[in-house]
Amino acid sequence: MKIENSIETFNSLVKRRGFIWGPSPEIYGGFAGFYSYGPAGMALKNNILELFRQECRYFGFGEVECPTIMPSIVWEASGHLERFIDPVMRCNKCNTLYRADKFLQENLPDLMIDGLSFEEMEKLINKHELTCPKCGNNFQKIEEYNLMLKTSVGNNVTAYLRPETATTTYLLFNRLDQDARRQYPIKIYQFGKAYRNEISPRQGVLRMRSFDQFELQMFISREQEMEFVDYEEVKLNKLPLLDWKMQEKGIDKTNLISLDKAIKDKILKKPAYAFCLYVAHYLIKVLSIPEELIRFRQHSLNERAHYADDAWDLEIKTRQFGWIEICGIHDRTDYDLRRHAEYSKQNFEISMGADPNIKEVPQVLEIAFGIDRIIYTLLETTFNVEEGRIILKLNPNLAPNTVAVFPLVRNKENIRKFALKIHRELLENRIGSFYDAAGSIGKRYRRQDELGTKWCITIDYESLDDNCITLRDRDSMEQIRINISNLSEIIKKKQRE
RNA sequence: GCGCUCGUAGUAUAGUGGUAAUAUGCUGGCUUCCCAAGUCAGCGUCCCGGGUUCAAUUCCCGGCGGGCGCACCA
Numbered sequence: 001m002k003i004e005n006s007i008e009t010f011n012s013l014v015k016r017r018g019f020i021w022g023p024s025p026e027i028y029g030g031f032a033g034f035y036s037y038g039p040a041g042m043a044l045k046n047n048i049l050e051l052f053r054q055e056c057r058y059f060g061f062g063e064v065e066c067p068t069i070m071p072s073i074v075w076e077a078s079g080h081l082e083r084f085i086d087p088v089m090r091c092n093k094c095n096t097l098y099r100a101d102k103f104l105q106e107n108l109p110d111l112m113i114d115g116l117s118f119e120e121m122e123k124l125i126n127k128h129e130l131t132c133p134k135c136g137n138n139f140q141k142i143e144e145y146n147l148m149l150k151t152s153v154g155n156n157v158t159a160y161l162r163p164e165t166a167t168t169t170y171l172l173f174n175r176l177d178q179d180a181r182r183q184y185p186i187k188i189y190q191f192g193k194a195y196r197n198e199i200s201p202r203q204g205v206l207r208m209r210s211f212d213q214f215e216l217q218m219f220i221s222r223e224q225e226m227e228f229v230d231y232e233e234v235k236l237n238k239l240p241l242l243d244w245k246m247q248e249k250g251i252d253k254t255n256l257i258s259l260d261k262a263i264k265d266k267i268l269k270k271p272a273y274a275f276c277l278y279v280a281h282y283l284i285k286v287l288s289i290p291e292e293l294i295r296f297r298q299h300s301l302n303e304r305a306h307y308a309d310d311a312w313d314l315e316i317k318t319r320q321f322g323w324i325e326i327c328g329i330h331d332r333t334d335y336d337l338r339r340h341a342e343y344s345k346q347n348f349e350i351s352m353g354a355d356p357n358i359k360e361v362p363q364v365l366e367i368a369f370g371i372d373r374i375i376y377t378l379l380e381t382t383f384n385v386e387e388g389r390i391i392l393k394l395n396p397n398l399a400p401n402t403v404a405v406f407p408l409v410r411n412k413e414n415i416r417k418f419a420l421k422i423h424r425e426l427l428e429n430r431i432g433s434f435y436d437a438a439g440s441i442g443k444r445y446r447r448q449d450e451l452g453t454k455w456c457i458t459i460d461y462e463s464l465d466d467n468c469i470t471l472r473d474r475d476s477m478e479q480i481r482i483n484i485s486n487l488s489e490i491i492k493k494k495q496r497e
Numbered sequence: 498g499c500g501c502u503c504g505u506a507g508u509a510u511a512g513u514g515g516u517a518a519u520a521u522g523c524u525g526g527c528u529u530c531c532c533a534a535g536u537c538a539g540c541g542u543c544c545c546g547g548g549u550u551c552a553a554u555u556c557c558c559g560g561c562g563g564g565c566g567c568a569c570c571a
Binding site: 003008009012013015016023026027028029030031032079080082083084085086088090091094095096097098099102134145147148163164196198199200201202204207304305306307388389406408409410411412415438439440441442443444445446447449456458460461470472477479 | 509
């Protein structure tokens with residue numbers, strides 16, 4: 001295989017080194033929109049999650065986990081049943097699929113199409129004798145295309161696989177309210193699978209039908225939204241913002257401004273929401289994604305989801321797919337809790353301040369990450385080819401292996417034994433060590449470069465006498481000799497740097 | 498979903514109406530070997546189903562999957 005700095009080299013690396021495989025199940029030809037993680041990919045994912053969980057704790061978020069399947073009523077209340085089902089119609093002859101409502105709106109711009117029933121839309125088609133623009137034939141009956149995956153539970157009870165984790169978190173609201181002893185804002189996150197029945201999934205793991213979300217929620221009062229303690233501490237941080245007014249003018253360069261200024265200039269409405277942007281940015285920065293590849297882009301009005309009052313995407317620039325959404329920050333207002341209160345006949349009006357008589361339904365601010373997209377962008381943005389050497393310049397804390405241990409030669413038993421001993425000691429100190437004795441020493445270095453392993457430890461003849469090993473750095477390829485007595489400590493110290 | 502195009506070892510590709518190749522990879526041996534060395538031995542492939550044919554990985558049809566364009570993307 002040719003080694004060049006190309007996207008083809010990158011794509012084959014992802015497979016070769018066991019990061020991502022698919023579409024799964026590969027042995028049966030694959031199922032579009034479903035992928036698997038290999039050992040390296042899963043190690044990377046777990047390291048990301050570990051870091052995220054740590055940081056969430058730092059920001060005061062607690063974790064919950066909910067079922068991935070919920071009965072219809074939940075999605076009726078959340079609005080997904082209404083909004084995730086599109087009216088579609090196909091041509092009798094060429095089978096081309098159209099969104100019925102969009103098609104009608106385009107052809108009959110003076111009429112109000114929104115909110116019409118299927119029958120009413122069909123009547124309009126007949127009345128105006130609309131036919132397939134491609135081949136001129138008539139349409140079949142309007143059918144529904146459901147973006148949610150439907151299933152049945154028990155004795156034929158219709159249920160849906162969740163299209164987001166957020167809604168399932170909101171269902172716990174009254175529990176969380178008690179659990180948090182009404183200390184608002186309540187900060188909660190959930191990690192887990194969500195499912196979307198994409199019509200035609202493309203771009204590999206960027207648009208899967210089964211994917212992982214990591215969604216943070218803040219239940220907060222209207223007053224706190226405007227006067228938020230946490231915000232005060234971070235408001236001088238500058239973020240690369242691209243609001244929709246700029247986009248309308250055709251500007252695609254971001255404006256690096258402080259949250260404070262964004263609030264003053266009314267680019268952002270609420271300090272608590274601004275804080276959410278900060279958290280999203282912080283979590284991405286923790287992964288060592290380069291600053292210049294990150295931007296926040298505000299949604300235009302018609303881009304927003306049904307529940308959102310304001311929405312910004314944290315986007316990362318990729319080589320293969322351009323700017324892609326990694327995280328959506330949504331001001332969901334009290335929409336979800338109000339709807340669930342209504343449908344479940346619960347009272348979600350609670351007191352959040354000092355005065356127990358002032359009650360309101362909390363506002364919800366959401367930071368929603370797509371974990372698989374993070375993994376893809378991390379791999380792609382850290383991928384480097386230098387003089388025929390493939391290197392993943394991953395943050396050392398994220399790399400599947402923290403260190404790799406090699407005997408310089410493998411046909412000398414005492415060297416091999418020494419190397420294995422060091423490998424075991426590292427493991428005992430809970431350092432992710434990987435042992436490899438196969439192939440030349442150079443080849444073993446290259447293998448680890450491809451996995452993003454930051455440090456390689458080599459045991460040679462001298463080691464037997466002086467108890468020193470060679471520590472080789474992934475990026476500089478520099479080697480230093482260090483004594484084995486405090487090796488684990490040195491690695492741990494390097495990890496913290 | 499529509500159109501175009503593609504599908505050959507783990508990866509990247511060549512090729513063919515008579516079941517296949519190159520590179521790399523992988524396994525084992527030799528080599529005191531610090532950045533993909535050499536050497537010997539070995540491993541592994543024609544997406545699935547149907548049709549045409551004496552014979553199909555190759556041609557035809559269908560399916561599945563990938564890429565691109567359109568549509569879709571709450």
